[in-house]
Amino acid sequence: MAKGDPGVPARGRRAAPRSRKATAGEPELVQLLTPEGERVESYTGRDGTEYRVDFTDEEYRGLYRDLVLVRKLDAEATALQRQGELGLWASLLGQEAAQVGSGRALRTQDMAFPTYREHGVLYCRGIDPIMPLGLFRGVDQGGWDPNEFKFNMYTIVIGAQTLHATGYAMGVSMDGRTGTEDGEAVIAYFGDGATSQGDVNEAFVWASVFNAPLVFFCQNNQYAISEPLERQTRVPLYQRAAGFGFPGVRVDGNDVLASYAVTRAALDNARLGQGPTLIEAYTYRMGAHTTSDDPTRYRIASEVEAWQAKDPIARMKAFLTKQQLADDAFFTEVDEQARRESVHLRERVLAMPNPEPSTLFDNVYPNGSPLLDEQRAQFSRYLESFEGSAH
Numbered sequence: 001m002a003k004g005d006p007g008v009p010a011r012g013r014r015a016a017p018r019s020r021k022a023t024a025g026e027p028e029l030v031q032l033l034t035p036e037g038e039r040v041e042s043y044t045g046r047d048g049t050e051y052r053v054d055f056t057d058e059e060y061r062g063l064y065r066d067l068v069l070v071r072k073l074d075a076e077a078t079a080l081q082r083q084g085e086l087g088l089w090a091s092l093l094g095q096e097a098a099q100v101g102s103g104r105a106l107r108t109q110d111m112a113f114p115t116y117r118e119h120g121v122l123y124c125r126g127i128d129p130i131m132p133l134g135l136f137r138g139v140d141q142g143g144w145d146p147n148e149f150k151f152n153m154y155t156i157v158i159g160a161q162t163l164h165a166t167g168y169a170m171g172v173s174m175d176g177r178t179g180t181e182d183g184e185a186v187i188a189y190f191g192d193g194a195t196s197q198g199d200v201n202e203a204f205v206w207a208s209v210f211n212a213p214l215v216f217f218c219q220n221n222q223y224a225i226s227e228p229l230e231r232q233t234r235v236p237l238y239q240r241a242a243g244f245g246f247p248g249v250r251v252d253g254n255d256v257l258a259s260y261a262v263t264r265a266a267l268d269n270a271r272l273g274q275g276p277t278l279i280e281a282y283t284y285r286m287g288a289h290t291t292s293d294d295p296t297r298y299r300i301a302s303e304v305e306a307w308q309a310k311d312p313i314a315r316m317k318a319f320l321t322k323q324q325l326a327d328d329a330f331f332t333e334v335d336e337q338a339r340r341e342s343v344h345l346r347e348r349v350l351a352m353p354n355p356e357p358s359t360l361f362d363n364v365y366p367n368g369s370p371l372l373d374e375q376r377a378q379f380s381r382y383l384e385s386f387e388g389s390a391h
Helices: 057-082 096-105 119-124 131-137 160-174 192-196 198-209 237-244 256-271 301-308 312-322 328-350 357-361 370-384
Strands: 019-021 042-044 111-113 186-191 214-220 248-252 277-282
Touching (some): 057 119, 057 131, 057 312, 096 214, 096 312, 111 160, 131 328, 192 237, 198 214, 198 237
16 A cells, blocks of 8 residues: 655655656646656646655555556456346446556545546545445445445446535535645546536536535546547646636546646645645546447547557556566566455355345335335235246
């Protein structure tokens, strides 16, 4: 688990070769690790904000381990769906760095509001990866205690979680839990397609007007299901924030170090009472939107290959190798750990018990209702009518 904070000197870290500043006339892109695995010491944005990270060697290795484990568990879930063990799965393939980087940037007291694809953030928040699989297997409602993990339940309705996050963040301010370094910040995840939803734009308005301690984290994976980015916007997404009165920044979403640095800076600004920020994590969905989608119908193979050259895991591995921070034995050990955990996840999914059909009436109302009792009785009689038959 990576725990380093910007500005904290690393123990045993090799010196990075250079720093960069935003260039005029081009969209901003914060990057601290190039696709070739070359380290950038710092990046200074147009507003003068300097982004950097200083991790220990072990923390760098921890980030790589996170990336590999998250990808392997995600791949196992995809395989389970293909074999009929899950009804649906939304893969994060290609977006691991954006999720792990931002997830590790969260402090214990911060609250996260995910979509249905934030498996990497869920992992970083310490939630058992089996939890969302119950939802997609159809054996439970996919619930966990949001207060326990500071991670809200998955939201299927596109963009709805941004309004939930805004309301929660407004409550944080009203409760006086901002204004110090120990304050609470909130982060809301969504995709590029969600930026066309009214809910998201309404959330921008309310968060801005009420100076909510909220980070809007948009994973721009280039496609809203089958619609490419140019059908969603004529300007880079992060620039939309200016129209609502708060800052926006674009980060290389395949760079786990930059994703961490930008998210931590935005969260710290929020907790200090400086209001919302929009982060556009510029990344790519290397797989399908969900397992019901066929991406070959709307994008070409050469485009996928070009983004595969920017793979977040290969990038981090190249960095560790070049800096002599890890050897073959380490990479082999991580791969073996990922294999063991994915096998264990599969075994647990297959062992999930099927719920009794009548339990769908449980927990609808805290004290029940006569109408619900009548519906339960009718459904029970219907099920009993099949007893002794071949159905």
